[in-house]
Structure formats: C-alpha cells, structure tokens
Amino acid sequence: MRKTGVEPITSLEDPVEEPDREPFNGRVLAFKLVIIALFGILLRQLWFLQVIQGEEYRQRADNNRFRVMAVEAPRGVMYDRNRILLVRNTPSYTISIFPADLPKQSDAVFERLSTILDVPASRIQELVEPAPKGSRKTDAFTPVPIKANVNWTTAFVVEERHLELPGVLVQAQPIREYLDGSVTSQILGFVGAISNEQYQKLKEVPTKGYALNDRIGQTGLEQTFESELRGEPGERDMEVDSTGREVETLFVRNPVPGHNLRLTIDIGLQRAIARIVEQKLEEYGGLAVVIAMDPRNGQVLAMVSMPSYDNNLFSKGITERQLSALLEDPKRPLVNHAISEVNPPGSTFKIVNAAGALQEGVVTRYTKITCPGYITIPNPWGGAAARMVCWAAHGIQDMISALANSCDVYFYNLGGGPPNGEWQGLGVDRLAKYAKLFGFGAKTGIDLPGEAEGLIPTEEWKKINLGEPWYKGDTYNMAIGQGFVTATPLQLAVATTALTNGGYVYKPQLVMEITDSEGNVVKPFKPELIRELPIDKNYLEIIKDGLRAGMLIGKTDNGTSYVGTSYDSDVDGLNIAGKTGTAQYGIPDEKGDMPTHGWFTALAPRENPEVVITAYIDKGGGKNAGNLVAEIMKAYFHVPEKKS
Numbered sequence: 001m002r003k004t005g006v007e008p009i010t011s012l013e014d015p016v017e018e019p020d021r022e023p024f025n026g027r028v029l030a031f032k033l034v035i036i037a038l039f040g041i042l043l044r045q046l047w048f049l050q051v052i053q054g055e056e057y058r059q060r061a062d063n064n065r066f067r068v069m070a071v072e073a074p075r076g077v078m079y080d081r082n083r084i085l086l087v088r089n090t091p092s093y094t095i096s097i098f099p100a101d102l103p104k105q106s107d108a109v110f111e112r113l114s115t116i117l118d119v120p121a122s123r124i125q126e127l128v129e130p131a132p133k134g135s136r137k138t139d140a141f142t143p144v145p146i147k148a149n150v151n152w153t154t155a156f157v158v159e160e161r162h163l164e165l166p167g168v169l170v171q172a173q174p175i176r177e178y179l180d181g182s183v184t185s186q187i188l189g190f191v192g193a194i195s196n197e198q199y200q201k202l203k204e205v206p207t208k209g210y211a212l213n214d215r216i217g218q219t220g221l222e223q224t225f226e227s228e229l230r231g232e233p234g235e236r237d238m239e240v241d242s243t244g245r246e247v248e249t250l251f252v253r254n255p256v257p258g259h260n261l262r263l264t265i266d267i268g269l270q271r272a273i274a275r276i277v278e279q280k281l282e283e284y285g286g287l288a289v290v291i292a293m294d295p296r297n298g299q300v301l302a303m304v305s306m307p308s309y310d311n312n313l314f315s316k317g318i319t320e321r322q323l324s325a326l327l328e329d330p331k332r333p334l335v336n337h338a339i340s341e342v343n344p345p346g347s348t349f350k351i352v353n354a355a356g357a358l359q360e361g362v363v364t365r366y367t368k369i370t371c372p373g374y375i376t377i378p379n380p381w382g383g384a385a386a387r388m389v390c391w392a393a394h395g396i397q398d399m400i401s402a403l404a405n406s407c408d409v410y411f412y413n414l415g416g417g418p419p420n421g422e423w424q425g426l427g428v429d430r431l432a433k434y435a436k437l438f439g440f441g442a443k444t445g446i447d448l449p450g451e452a453e454g455l456i457p458t459e460e461w462k463k464i465n466l467g468e469p470w471y472k473g474d475t476y477n478m479a480i481g482q483g484f485v486t487a488t489p490l491q492l493a494v495a496t497t498a499l500t501n502g503g504y505v506y507k508p509q510l511v512m513e514i515t516d517s518e519g520n521v522v523k524p525f526k527p528e529l530i531r532e533l534p535i536d537k538n539y540l541e542i543i544k545d546g547l548r549a550g551m552l553i554g555k556t557d558n559g560t561s562y563v564g565t566s567y568d569s570d571v572d573g574l575n576i577a578g579k580t581g582t583a584q585y586g587i588p589d590e591k592g593d594m595p596t597h598g599w600f601t602a603l604a605p606r607e608n609p610e611v612v613i614t615a616y617i618d619k620g621g622g623k624n625a626g627n628l629v630a631e632i633m634k635a636y637f638h639v640p641e642k643k644s
Contacts, residue, residue: 086188192314221511229259263510392407412480437535509525551569613636
C-alpha cells in the first residue's frame with residue numbers, strides 16, 4: 001500500500017497529549033505585584049530625593065563641613081551741615097539660630113536658650129519655624145535673629161555652652177545709635193527688620209545682597225537713602241564642625257562700606273528749637289511743629305515735630321509695650337507732623353490772596369475797603385441773609401494795614417468781591433491757581449516718606465466729592481485760608497520762602513552731599529528750583545511790607561491805622577516780617593466759640609532775608625505761634641537774653 005502524509009486515526013478515544021501546566025495560585029501573583037509596586041515607590045522616592053530635593057540635601061551635606069556667611073557692610077553715617085555726627089554704628093551682639101544645624105528634636109535647645117535670653121521657648125520656635133500663614137518664609141541656611149543687642153556677658157555664656165546649643169550663633173552686628181534721639185528722629189528715621197514684602201522687592205537689587213534677616217531703613221532719610229547708606233555685603237567661606245561652629249576660614253571677601261550723608265540741618269538750631277517747644281508743648285495742646293529754611297536756596301535748617309519718639313528704641317529692639325504706647329498715643333508721635341499733618345492754614349493764606357489780587361489788578365497797594373466787622377451775603381433764593389464776621393471792626397483798610405491787622409473783610413472782598421457785586425474779586429479759580437503756584441495742594445518733593453498733599457478746592461472738586469454746588473461763601477472762606485483749604489506746615493514754609501526770595505519756589509532740601517567712607521564727595525546736591533512765580537517782584541515787596549507792619553503799631557503811608565497782630569513778637573534789631581494765622585476747627589462750645597490752631601510764618605531780616613521760620617501749634621492762636629517764633633528767631637540770631 002502506498003503511504004500518504006496523513007496518519008490514520010486509529011481510535012476516537014485515543015488521548016491527546018497536552019503540555020504540563022501549574023495550577024493557578026493568587027497568592028503568588030499578589031506577591032509579585034507588591035514587589036513591583038514597592039520597586040516603583042522606591043524608584044519614585046529615589047527620583048524625588050535626587051532630582052526634586054537633591055540640591056537641598058547636597059547643601060545639607062556640604063553644610064556639615066562648609067559654609068558661606070554674609071559679612072554685613074558698615075552702614076553709612078549722617079552728619080549735620082557743620083559735619084557734626086548725628087548717627088553712627090556701635091558694636092552689638094545678636095543671638096541667632098542657623099536652622100540647618102538644629103537637631104531633629106530641637107525643643108531642648110529652645111528651652112536652654114530661653115533660659116539664657118529670657119525669651120519664651122514658644123517664641124523662639126515661632127521665629128525659627130513660623131506658621132505657614134501670616135509668617136514670612138524662612139531659609140534653613142539663613143541665620144534667624146532671636147535677640148539683638150545682647151550684652152557681652154550673655155554672648156559669652158552662649159559661646160561657652162555651644163555644645164549644648166547646636167545651631168545657635170553669636171553674631172557681632174553693629175546697631176544704629178542716634179545721638180540726638182527724639183530731636184532728630186522725624187528726619188533721620190530708623191532701621192528695622194526687613195519685612196517679607198520688602199525682601200521680595202529688594203532681593204533682586206544687584207550687588208546689595210539682601211537676606212531674610214537683614215535690617216533696612218524703615219522711615220525718614222534711613223528709608224529714602226537706603227541704597228546709598230547700605231553698602232555692599234561681603235562674604236566669608238569657612239569650614240564648620242557638626243554643631244555649626246567655625247573651624248577654619250577659607251576665604252574672605254571684604255564688604256564695601258555704605259556712603260555717608262551730610263545734611264542741611266543745623267543740629268545746634270534743631271536742639272535749640274526742640275528745647276523751646278518742649279517747654280510749652282502742653283500749652284500748645286501737646287503738638288507743635290517748627291520749620292526753619294534758608295530762603296536763598298530752599299535748604300532746611302531745622303525741622304522739629306513734637307511729640308516725637310526715640311528712634312534708638314527701634315535700633316536696640318523695641319518691646320511690644322513700648323510700641324503699643326507709641327501706636328495708641330492720640331498725638332501720633334511716630335508721624336512727622338511737619339509733612340503729614342494737614343489743617344486749614346488760616347490767615348497765613350492771605351499772602352496768596354494778596355499776591356493774586358495785586359497781580360491780577362483786582363486791587364493796588366492803596367485800595368481802601370471799609371471793615372465794619374462783618375460782611376452780609378444776600379440769599380439768592382430769598383430768606384435771611386448770611387453774615388460772615390471779621391475778628392474786629394477795623395474801619396478803613398488798605399493792603400498794608402489789612403495784612404498787618406489780618407482783616408478778614410478786606411480779604412473776603414479780594415477773594416470773592418463785594419457781596420453787592422460792585423466789582424469782581426479773584427474768584428475760586430484764580431485763587432486756586434495762585435495757591436498752587438505757591439506750592440499748596442501738592443507735595444513739596446522733600447526727601448522724606450509720608451508727605452501729604454493738602455487740598456486746594458475748586459468748584460469741580462466740590463461737585464465730585466460732595467455732590468454740591470460752589471457757593472460764594474465758599475470763596476470767602478477760601479480767601480482767608482479756611483473752609484476746605486488744608487496745608488502742611490512745610491507747604492506754608494515753602495510758600496513763605498518764595499515770597500521772601502522774590503518768587504522762586506524751591507524744593508526743600510535736606511541732603512547737602514553724599515560722601516564715601518574716606519570723606520570724598522560722591523554726589524553733591526544743588527538747590528532745585530521748581531518754578532518762578534509769575535508775579536511782579538514789586539507786588540511781593542508790598543506783601544512783605546504788610547508782614548513787617550504786622551510786627552508793629554502805626555499808620556500806613558495811605559493814612560490807615562494798624563495794630564499788628566504780632567506786634568508783641570517783634571525782636572529789637574531783627575526787623576522781622578511775619579503773618580499770623582488762627583484757624584477754627586471742631587465743634588463750638590456752649591458759648592459758640594470754636595477751638596483754634598495757631599500758625600505763624602516769618603522772615604528775617606526784612607531786607608536781605610536769610611531765614612524763614614514757620615510754626616504750627618495744635619491749640620492756641622496766631623499770637624501764641626508768633627511768640628514761639630520770636631523765641632526761635634532769638635536763638636537763630638544769637639540774641640542775648642535781657643537782664644532783668
């Protein structure tokens with residue numbers, strides 16, 4: 001038989017051979033999956049440690065042996081115009097914690113340090129490990145200050161017990177010493193711990209190297225000239241032991257000292273004014289401001305704002321109780337009232353009214369207006385007329401006697417015209433124009449933070465802000481520096497310097513020059529002219545004649561009489577010219593009398609003036625402020641006291 005490729009089937013029941021198979025085992029499979037999962041987790045953790053947190057752990061490893069520490073640059077100092085030192089750096093010790101050097105269980109360290117420093121352990125922990133919300137982000141490799149300005153004995157104890165205090169450092173850090181404290185604090189300001197917001201803004205500043213534990217200028221010139229005063233920090237590379245103590249210095253890059261400031265302030269005059277004001281501060285309602293300026297260039301010779309505060313409290317570490325007392329004081333001693341306090345300037349504003357009226361031809365030096373002690377404003381809608389009073393019935397007045405007597409009626413007419421409409425006064429728009437030319441209603445630009453603008457109102461301003469029309473009575477109030485008009489003492493001082501020097505409005509200058517640590521001038525500051533008033537200089541001379549008459553009793557060459565509102569503030573031989581201001585505010589008493597602020601602004605001598613002095617007192621009148629300025633004029637010109 002021929003064979004074929006197909007084998008015959010011998011039997012349907014013949015068994016078919018199959019490969020061997022292991023029985024299904026779920027436990028084995030689960031075990032394999034667990035191994036795979038664990039291996040995946042291990043890989044993920046390895047990736048996380050090496051890639052995500054690799055840099056931090058490398059730093060920690062290096063930190064066990066090497067460290068780079070910033071070396072603080074000596075902060076620049078400040079001098080007065082005569083190169084008398086006003087602020088300097090003094091040696092001090094700060095106890096800090098380097099978080100990366102703390103043991104995992106750091107409670108014992110905090111407790112030991114708490115006993116030495118008399119700082120609660122909870123507070124130390126809060127500083128080193130702040131809560132996620134409400135606290136700034138810390139850096140494990142940046143020292144966290146725990147207590148500043150500790151004495152040498154405490155610093156020595158910490159150093160001696162360093163084995164018990166791993167991570168705790170004693171740092172030699174100079175602190176600011178303000179030699180005149182509260183006398184200059186409103187000008188100089190103070191240095192304080194950097195905030196998180198400040199750090200975020202400043203950390204990118206080239207070469208300055210700001211860190212989370214830095215101290216920077218917080219107010220005054222310390223803040224304005226932070227970049228000049230700070231300098232450039234250096235660094236020290238060193239090898240450390242396991243507790244973070246230095247074993248060996250490897251490299252040092254020396255810091256670059258900050259620049260120094262030479263101010264325009266005369267500290268002798270500043271101190272004298274502070275003494276004079278302090279003697280009568282309670283009489284002045286607990287608040288007073290005096291500014292002295294050189295009208296020839298706009299330099300600020302003195303700026304006293306009281307009550308004040310001792311800025312050394314902040315440099316040495318102010319307590320919560322001390323800070324609360326300052327913040328809760330209703331007279332706000334932390335505020336520089338010379339630049340931030342705004343109030344109606346009262347009759348001192350008549351300088352602006354007079355200048356505008358003369359320049360616009362509304363009146364002349366000899367224009368006479370009769371003052372019966374009031375003006376009557378007809379009611380355009382019928383009904384009773386309104387009466388606006390003067391502080392006295394002055395009779396016939398001209399420009400000189402009206403300034404000397406501070407006659408409200410005369411200046412009502414100049415500002416708003418006679419109530420009967422016989423002739424036109426300046427009106428609100430022109431009053432506002434000349435006020436702004438003199439510098440009211442805008443910041444002066446002085447190199448201090450926190451300056452207020454004050455307010456020069458207009459018809460549009462009242463409509464937008466109060467939803468009311470402008471009335472003629474508003475113009476009359478504005479004409480004598482009341483109503484909606486507000487100004488800072490510095491604005492009035494700047495306006496008075498412009499009147500004094502023939503119409504030149506200068507930016508008030510506080511810094512004369514910046515020098516390096518060797519005394520070389522890096523940057524001189526020249527007087528900065530803002531504008532020249534578009535007012536005939538002869539008209540400014542007329543106003544100064546009126547201010548001089550305000551210090552006297554007599555008659556003008558036009559035959560009108562005057563008893564100067566500050567005749568008792570004149571000083572023999574000084575030839576002072578000044579203007580009083582008494583501004584009402586607040587709620588009338590049972591007699592209908594309202595409390596008043598007192599103003600006085602003056603120049604001396606009348607011919608070739610060399611100083612302008614402006615004073616503001618919170619309680620009192622222009623005469624009180626005038627007497628204050630007279631005492632300061634004596635101090636400035638070194639007038640000897642009369643022997644009784």
